[in-house]
Amino acid sequence: MSYTLSANEENIVRLVRTRGLISRADLSRESGLSKPIVSNIVSKLINEGAIIEKEIGASSEKGGKKPILLSFVSNYKYIVGVDVGGNKLIAILTDLDGNIINKVRKVTKGIKSKNALTEIIFQGIEEVITVDKTKILGVGIGVPGTTDIKNGFVYYMPAFELNDLPLGEIVSSHFGIPVMISNDVTVNALGEMSKGSAKNIRDLCLIAIGTGTGAGLILNGSIYCGSHNMAGEIGYMITDWNRENKSRNRTFGNYESWFSGNGLEIKVKEKLGLNLTTKEIFDNLEKSRDIKEIFLQGCEHLALGIANIITLLDPQMIIITGGVGYNQYSMILKHLMPFLEVIVPPEILKNISFNRGELGDLGVSVGGVSLIHDSYFLKM
Amino acid sequence: MSYTLSANEENIVRLVRTRGLISRADLSRESGLSKPIVSNIVSKLINEGAIIEKEIGASSEKGGKKPILLSFVSNYKYIVGVDVGGNKLIAILTDLDGNIINKVRKVTKGIKSKNALTEIIFQGIEEVITVDKTKILGVGIGVPGTTDIKNGFVYYMPAFELNDLPLGEIVSSHFGIPVMISNDVTVNALGEMSKGSAKNIRDLCLIAIGTGTGAGLILNGSIYCGSHNMAGEIGYMITDWNRENKSRNRTFGNYESWFSGNGLEIKVKEKLGLNLTTKEIFDNLEKSRDIKEIFLQGCEHLALGIANIITLLDPQMIIITGGVGYNQYSMILKHLMPFLEVIVPPEILKNISFNRGELGDLGVSVGGVSLIHDSYFLKM
DNA sequence: CCGTTAGTTAGTTAAAGTTACTAACAAACA
DNA sequence: TGTTTGTTAGTAACTTTAACTAACTAACGG
Numbered sequence: 001m002s003y004t005l006s007a008n009e010e011n012i013v014r015l016v017r018t019r020g021l022i023s024r025a026d027l028s029r030e031s032g033l034s035k036p037i038v039s040n041i042v043s044k045l046i047n048e049g050a051i052i053e054k055e056i057g058a059s060s061e062k063g064g065k066k067p068i069l070l071s072f073v074s075n076y077k078y079i080v081g082v083d084v085g086g087n088k089l090i091a092i093l094t095d096l097d098g099n100i101i102n103k104v105r106k107v108t109k110g111i112k113s114k115n116a117l118t119e120i121i122f123q124g125i126e127e128v129i130t131v132d133k134t135k136i137l138g139v140g141i142g143v144p145g146t147t148d149i150k151n152g153f154v155y156y157m158p159a160f161e162l163n164d165l166p167l168g169e170i171v172s173s174h175f176g177i178p179v180m181i182s183n184d185v186t187v188n189a190l191g192e193m194s195k196g197s198a199k200n201i202r203d204l205c206l207i208a209i210g211t212g213t214g215a216g217l218i219l220n221g222s223i224y225c226g227s228h229n230m231a232g233e234i235g236y237m238i239t240d241w242n243r244e245n246k247s248r249n250r251t252f253g254n255y256e257s258w259f260s261g262n263g264l265e266i267k268v269k270e271k272l273g274l275n276l277t278t279k280e281i282f283d284n285l286e287k288s289r290d291i292k293e294i295f296l297q298g299c300e301h302l303a304l305g306i307a308n309i310i311t312l313l314d315p316q317m318i319i320i321t322g323g324v325g326y327n328q329y330s331m332i333l334k335h336l337m338p339f340l341e342v343i344v345p346p347e348i349l350k351n352i353s354f355n356r357g358e359l360g361d362l363g364v365s366v367g368g369v370s371l372i373h374d375s376y377f378l379k380m
Numbered sequence: 381m382s383y384t385l386s387a388n389e390e391n392i393v394r395l396v397r398t399r400g401l402i403s404r405a406d407l408s409r410e411s412g413l414s415k416p417i418v419s420n421i422v423s424k425l426i427n428e429g430a431i432i433e434k435e436i437g438a439s440s441e442k443g444g445k446k447p448i449l450l451s452f453v454s455n456y457k458y459i460v461g462v463d464v465g466g467n468k469l470i471a472i473l474t475d476l477d478g479n480i481i482n483k484v485r486k487v488t489k490g491i492k493s494k495n496a497l498t499e500i501i502f503q504g505i506e507e508v509i510t511v512d513k514t515k516i517l518g519v520g521i522g523v524p525g526t527t528d529i530k531n532g533f534v535y536y537m538p539a540f541e542l543n544d545l546p547l548g549e550i551v552s553s554h555f556g557i558p559v560m561i562s563n564d565v566t567v568n569a570l571g572e573m574s575k576g577s578a579k580n581i582r583d584l585c586l587i588a589i590g591t592g593t594g595a596g597l598i599l600n601g602s603i604y605c606g607s608h609n610m611a612g613e614i615g616y617m618i619t620d621w622n623r624e625n626k627s628r629n630r631t632f633g634n635y636e637s638w639f640s641g642n643g644l645e646i647k648v649k650e651k652l653g654l655n656l657t658t659k660e661i662f663d664n665l666e667k668s669r670d671i672k673e674i675f676l677q678g679c680e681h682l683a684l685g686i687a688n689i690i691t692l693l694d695p696q697m698i699i700i701t702g703g704v705g706y707n708q709y710s711m712i713l714k715h716l717m718p719f720l721e722v723i724v725p726p727e728i729l730k731n732i733s734f735n736r737g738e739l740g741d742l743g744v745s746v747g748g749v750s751l752i753h754d755s756y757f758l759k760m
Numbered sequence: 761c762c763g764t765t766a767g768t769t770a771g772t773t774a775a776a777g778t779t780a781c782t783a784a785c786a787a788a789c790a
Numbered sequence: 791t792g793t794t795t796g797t798t799a800g801t802a803a804c805t806t807t808a809a810c811t812a813a814c815t816a817a818c819g820g
Contacts, residue, residue: 008779008780023795024796028796033781034780034781035795035797036798038796040779040780059788059789059790059794060789060790060793062790064788064789064792065787065788065795066789067794067795067796068796219599219604226583226693227731228694228696228728228731229694232692234691237692239621307618308617308688311613311614311617312611312612312617312688312689313604314605314606314612315606343618348608348610351608388804403770404771405769405771408771413806414807415770416771416772416806417805419772420804439815442767442768444767444768444769444770445769445771445814446770447771448771
């Protein structure tokens with residue numbers, strides 16, 4: 001945007017956008033602002049290109065001048081969202097309503113240097129932008145690691161074995177536009193809140209089950225990262241101290257023993273001596289009692305972790321997604337809920353809705369778009 | 381306040397208050413507002429009684445007119461804070477800086493009716509107000525139960541066996557001033573944040589150990605209540621599933637087995653056949669191996685719960701307070717930390733500060749004051 | 761040592777711009 | 791003719807810039 005919207009201008013844009021088609025007179029009534037100032041703001045916004053006079057409406061039964069109906073121009077600006085994964089990068093270009101205009105995929109597997117990583121991010125962003133670059137509002141990026149959302153700094157990305165990368169500044173100065181960066185799971189939660197299955201939810205816990213397991217938190221309607229940007233690392237949660245305590249030197253940090261792709265694969269290998277992929281494990285659930293038992297133990301663990309999240313945070317919705325969580329959602333939920341029903345009292349459990357991540361593997365990139373949208377355009 | 385402060389007026393008041401003594405010229409420089417409008421706002425605020433011209437300052441070495449130093453008038457309005465406990469009620473009257481002007485205690489033990497409870501709250505508030513009633517900004521109340529902070533509704537108070545009490549409205553219409561109500565532990569956390577050991581902390585978990593155990597959460601600098609006003613009920617957290625699962629029908633909800641006054645008393649009775657008060661248990665810790673063992677098991681449990689809080693929320697500070705937690709703080713911390721050091725990696729643990737609740741048994745009432753202060757005067 | 765002058769700072773006044781409002785009105789329509 | 795939309799005109803509130811007065815320090819000359 002060439003200039004920042006004032007509070008009243010934001011309100012008018014918000015109204016035009018949510019109402020779809022609306023006249024100046026109705027805007028005045030709904031915003032509480034006077035008709036002249038609404039006309040004034042509307043003409044500014046038309047000048048900006050943010051809204052247009054779309055069509056002429058109908059008079060009321062009692063007569064009167066026909067209203068000029070205004071409409072939001074969702075493509076007067078664009079946003080780029082990037083999901084930097086350990087195996088692949090997804091970049092999307094969307095309009096202001098989040099409609100995906102273009103999508104680019106890149107392979108990131110094996111990358112271990114800062115230069116190679118930033119280069120591939122540059123390429124992804126460059127290629128996905130098929131519109132006038134001056135119309136790009138910003139780039140929102142989700143990365144698998146510890147980040148500081150305030151300054152776009154990446155502390156640690158185990159997937160690339162990289163430390164201390166000021167990625168926000170690097171990308172921002174390269175393209176000359178605003179860039180925001182946060183943890184991928186957190187960004188995914190934001191995406192589901194704005195465009196997925198958690199619309200109008202203020203307290204959300206998104207559990208991403210992939211190679212590992214992590215949670216993204218939206219609390220009081222805002223991203224929650226914690227004081228050292230480590231909130232939601234539920235892979236380290238403790239639910240069965242005596243058993244865990246006996247079987248290893250330290251629970252806190254024993255990520256892989258959890259319910260996750262990696263965790264299941266290791267358990268199957270250790271206990272059954274089988275080298276199966278996560279997909280193969282799920283394919284053989286009903287065929288092998290031993291595999292099923294390992295899976296059920298995982299589900300119990302997962303249920304205990306979720307019970308603790310419910311206890312501490314009292315969320316309105318819990319979303320399960322991620323590579324494994326999304327693809328195997330119904331299988332997981334089917335076996336997870338019986339455990340939860342034993343652990344959590346029904347009067348509490350019934351108030352919490354469980355959902356599949358509606359956005360699937362676009363969750364993080366869509367969340368990246370939301371990051372920019374909410375900070376540089378409108379917080380809806 | 382006779383009128384609501386505008387954003388600029390708030391800024392000026394905030395600056396005068398935090399700087400202590402400041403001239404109009406410095407206010408203009410620090411606020412970014414022009415000198416005339418600062419003078420304008422200052423004269424309004426002097427008229428209101430919120431600030432005064434305190435003294436004449438010194439010129440700089442280079443010469444120039446001496447500045448008139450302005451000062452905040454902390455007692456131009458007053459706030460009432462009320463701690464409604466299961467045994468006693470504490471009401472305090474403070475000025476805008478939180479200085480306690482008056483304090484009243486009432487016995488609430490045995491109260492089981494709505495009328496009796498509201499009557500004693502009325503009395504406490506009435507008696508504590510020793511200043512002109514029109515100078516009272518509002519009343520903030522912490523109650524032991526589930527509440528909706530938005531409308532002052534109390535869903536459930538087990539201590540009084542009461543349900544569905546619109547306490548906020550009852551008290552507000554009786555005194556004709558704003559009233560805010562929230563859960564006592566949550567309010568206590570707010571108190572510690574504004575006036576106690578958690579100043580300038582944005583992510584705080586306060587653990588109140590008394591008859592029972594609960595947590596109050598301040599996340600992103602704001603009170604966090606959860607979607608059904610049940611956040612922080614850590615008495616229900618699960619940390620040792622197999623052991624707990626075997627010994628009872630349901631873990632979730634088995635409050636008393638935890639580390640709490642009640643929990644310890646019951647454990648001592650069950651295992652040792654002794655009818656000891658919590659105080660007697662602590663007094664005999666070093667004399668009885670059996671009591672010590674029960675206490676250490678409690679500490680281990682507490683450590684596991686705290687480890688889970690750290691994992692999920694990554695707080696900056698953890699405060700331990702409450703009837704038991706405050707009085708026995710050093711004893712608890714001494715035996716808690718060794719467990720935590722085993723469970724939580726040192727690089728994570730070192731970033732989290734553990735503190736005693738500085739406000740002691742005034743934590744809730746001071747928090748009630750903060751509730752009103754932050755909503756009706758200034759969010760600092 | 762004392763009065764004068766230059767330079768600096770505090771706070772006010774005056775003029776002008778911005779943003780909002782109300783009142784009144786023309787255009788369009790049943 | 792009455793109703794509704796959207797504009798114009800005039801006004802009020804608030805903020806800014808520019809310029810001012812008042813008050814002070816430091817340094818210099820006699």
